[in-house]
Amino acid sequence: MADVATxxxxxxxxxxxExxxxxxxxxxxxxxxxQQPVRGQSSQPPAKRPxxxxxKGPTP
Structure with missing residues (x-):
């Protein structure tokens, strides 16, 4: 910008x-x-099951 004549x-x-x-x-x-998730979808991953x-039971 310093190289301006007028x-x-x-x-x-x-x-x-600008x-x-x-x-x-x-x-x-x-x-x-x-990129925003579709309505009803969460941006967080699904919760892990405990x-x-x-x-239980006999092992094969």
Missing amino acids: YMAAVNRAYRS RGRKDMRDDFQRKRQM FQGPP
Whole structure:
């Protein structure tokens, strides 16, 4: 940004820079919304069942 000849060139460069940042932020938000779980689904893994011990009865 230090290599600017006129005030208008500085304004244009700043505008393009801010526009690029906004586009990146919007793209990030769009991708993040696409990755959110479908309604009714949890983002957490299913709960583990508690250990029940060895099966009872005769062993083969």
